Amino acid sequence: MKILVVEDDRVVADLITFTVRRAGYEAVMANDAVSALRRWQEDQPDLILLDINLPGTPELKDGFAICRYIRRESDLPILLLTVRGEEDDIVNGLEAGADDYVLKPFSPRQLVARIQAVLRRANARGSARQATxxxxxxxxxxxxxxxxxxxxxxxxxxxxxxxxxxxxxxxxxxxxxxxxxxxxxxxxxxxxxxxxxxxxxxxxxxxxxxxxxxxxxxxxxxxxxxxxxx
Amino acid sequence: MKILVVEDDRVVADLITFTVRRAGYEAVMANDAVSALRRWQEDQPDLILLDINLPGTPELKDGFAICRYIRRESDLPILLLTVRGEEDDIVNGLEAGADDYVLKPFSPRQLVARIQAVLRRANARGSARQATxxxxxxxxxxxxxxxxxxxxxxxxxxxxxxxxxxxxxxxxxxxxxxxxxxxxxxxxxxxxxxxxxxxxxxxxxxxxxxxxxxxxxxxxxxxxxxxxxx
DNA sequence: CAGGATTGTCACACGCTTATCACCGCCCTG
DNA sequence: CAGGGCGGTGATAAGCGTGTGACAATCCTG
CATH class of the missing domain: 1.10.10.10 (Winged helix-like DNA-binding domain superfamily/Winged helix DNA-binding domain)
Structure with missing residues (x-):
């Protein structure tokens, strides 16, 4: 299981990758929108952890755009990283096609639990659908x-x-x-x-x-x- | 757009119908499994909001049975209502053919967001049918x-x-x-x-x-x- | 850096679609 | 019965969309 972590804050990113790796997942990092899309295409991750607030080019201003873009192309599970209190982000993100969200700051165990839940859900969804x-x-x-x-x-x-x-x-x-x-x-x-x-x-x-x-x-x-x- | 709300708790049911109506949808209510199936056939809703824990006849013990039944008959989008913490319900429900789930208690905006997401996905899927x-x-x-x-x-x-x-x-x-x-x-x-x-x-x-x-x-x-x- | 795979660009020819002209048969009417 | 409107038929040519080949540019890999 490979997870793509999209997060511009280096400290947070390292914390996340450390956490998910300890939970047994493979982690790939991207620190802006463009490299996120690039990693997504090249590494074919099984899940995306996506920070909403991203520095990026104008047309890929924030995580929502990436969310929509990826959702158009695949049914890859997307887990949003949002700051507590920004409920608009959550609603917008879910409308943009995200599967779930995690509030920052988060406990490692909570993060892993969400990841597992989303993956299980995607699995159930995908087994109903045909992979081929x-x-x-x-x-x-x-x-x-x-x-x-x-x-x-x-x-x-x-x-x-x-x-x-x-x-x-x-x-x-x-x-x-x-x-x-x-x-x-x-x-x-x-x-x-x-x-x-x-x-x-x-x-x-x-x-x-x-x-x-x-x-x-x-x-x-x-x-x-x-x-x-x- | 017509939404069938299946929920036995009268208070929750009223809250839901109020929310979805305010979001511009038409709402139909059913408070047990049998009337749910009846409403489903008669009112031909575009989406079903389905509570998992339903009082009902033995053979229609819970929402999962309804889920499977409806899924066999049509590709109507089904959105589960589950209690937070009952993660097994979610997995079982998704395996039974549900499209997504909402955790109770939920915020109105989150509910609407999920509904829109599911409808959008179902729409993309259903546009494949051809008029002849x-x-x-x-x-x-x-x-x-x-x-x-x-x-x-x-x-x-x-x-x-x-x-x-x-x-x-x-x-x-x-x-x-x-x-x-x-x-x-x-x-x-x-x-x-x-x-x-x-x-x-x-x-x-x-x-x-x-x-x-x-x-x-x-x-x-x-x-x-x-x-x-x- | 070399070489192959992948992708984009140009030029051309073929075939189908479609518009136009010409002709014929039919019915109706003066 | 002659004539005109109307509709069916055939043939032809223009025009466009599409398939095809060749080649250049780009990306990736060893």
């Missing part, structure tokens, strides 16, 4: 970023390909517009339609038995793409 | 822009064909004038009657078993077209 999407003939494991094709072959996807396929599989049978797919894959205002076309092409090359006659990823001219069988 | 028109022998999915014919064939429609068919299906049995159809398909002041004739022709070619003797799309001379069977 599968459409007929296509098994997709987003964590490993692998698809098992109908013929048994396993194809490794790149990060972008994986995101695109996940977006398509989450909405199997319904049409996603170009803009939807772009923001799902690159984030808000990230990519262009040209980039999407290339990405679709590359994903098809890995996933479709005959990329020229797609069986899964179909284009709806003027609208976007959809994932369906045959 | 169907007239006898014709199944039309406007999102995918495809029709399944009586013989099982699936025909892909173009953007304009899809709009025309949608207009016709929305007004099945009624006569739509040329101008109505033009503005429905091309927008205000967009097309000509000649263009409509061509479009009808192409749509018939895809949808009618015998385009020369239309079974679905009929012309009413001097008026326009109508969609009806045989």
């Amino acid at each position: 999407f599968s459409v007929k003939g296509l098994d997709f494991n987003p964590k490993l970023r692998e698809v098992r094709l109908a013929n048994g072959d396993v194809a490794a996807l790149t990060s972008l390909e994986s995101r695109l396929l996940e977006a398509l599989m989450l909405n199997e049978g319904q049409v996603l517009t170009i803009d939807d797919l772009i923001s799902d894959t690159w984030g808000a205002g990230g990519g262009t339609s040209e980039m999407l076309r290339q990405l679709v092409r590359r994903l098809r090359a890995k996933v479709e038995p005959d990329p020229a006659n797609p069986r899964y990823i179909h284009n709806i001219p003027g609208l976007g793409y959809t994932l369906k069988i045959s | 028109f169907s007239v006898k022998g014709l199944d039309f999915n406007p999102k995918l822009r495809e029709v399944r014919l009586a013989n099982g064939d699936v025909a892909a429609l173009t953007s304009l064909e899809s709009r025309l068919l949608e207009a016709l299906m929305l007004n099945e049995g009624q006569v739509l004038t040329i101008d109505d159809l033009i503005s429905d398909t091309w927008g205000a002041g967009g097309g000509t009657s000649e263009m409509l004739r061509q479009l009808v022709r192409r749509l018939r070619a895809k949808v009618e078993p015998d385009p020369a003797n239309p079974r679905y799309i009929h012309n009413i001379p001097g008026l326009g077209y109508t969609l009806k069977i045989s």
Whole structure:
């Protein structure tokens, strides 16, 4: 179990990492918003301890933004660190998608208890949901970023390909517009339609038995793409 | 947005309904398991606030049973009300299919925040369901822009064909004038009657078993077209 | 630093969609 | 019966969206 600790105050951060490590978790640290997102993507933690008050760039002003961003991308459990008395922070944070909160200052035992509770909850939630999407003939494991094709072959996807396929599989049978797919894959205002076309092409090359006659990823001219069988 | 509040303690129940109503939701109350299921079926709420400790019949001993039952039947979001300290309840409830939990006693704002969070998540999940028109022998999915014919064939429609068919299906049995159809398909002041004739022709070619003797799309001379069977 | 994988950019060709023109048959009416 | 409105049919060309190939830029890794 890996925990990402996002906290700008070095002293508090060290205290937290010490605590969680003693409780048997692996700890990764980040001291501002940007490095937090970076660590999140690279280290793939199982839980995030997120300080609300963060120094950061204007567009990622505070922890709420990170909260929302991460919540859009995954169902990773997020535990907020808030200062006692700031109830607005708690409400805002929960609205932004956080799972629970811990008041600073906190006792180590309390912190560990919350972490365990949230992890257990996420576990219950996740076991109900499927960790691996599968459409007929296509098994997709987003964590490993692998698809098992109908013929048994396993194809490794790149990060972008994986995101695109996940977006398509989450909405199997319904049409996603170009803009939807772009923001799902690159984030808000990230990519262009040209980039999407290339990405679709590359994903098809890995996933479709005959990329020229797609069986899964179909284009709806003027609208976007959809994932369906045959 | 309608919320079903299942809570046996009259005082707590009143407090909850007061809170959710002030937040702009409609509230329906049930004070035991049986009436909860009854309200669930009759009032078709959008979310259920479910107290775990309920007095009830043996086979519906507690909230978990209701949780499982409702979860089997629908994907209605369920928010548990649990007493602080009973952590087992939370885990059991989440495993039984609940979406989230709120600890009693709770602050009104926290309750509302949780409700909004759960609704947002359910909304993202449920938008996957597709609306599909169907007239006898014709199944039309406007999102995918495809029709399944009586013989099982699936025909892909173009953007304009899809709009025309949608207009016709929305007004099945009624006569739509040329101008109505033009503005429905091309927008205000967009097309000509000649263009409509061509479009009808192409749509018939895809949808009618015998385009020369239309079974679905009929012309009413001097008026326009109508969609009806045989 | 080299080399590969990943990702972004450009250019082009094909195919489908759609608009427009032309023609024919039908019904109605003067 | 002639003529005109109306609707069905065919063919054609313009236009756009999409697929594709090649290449450059970037990131990551040994």
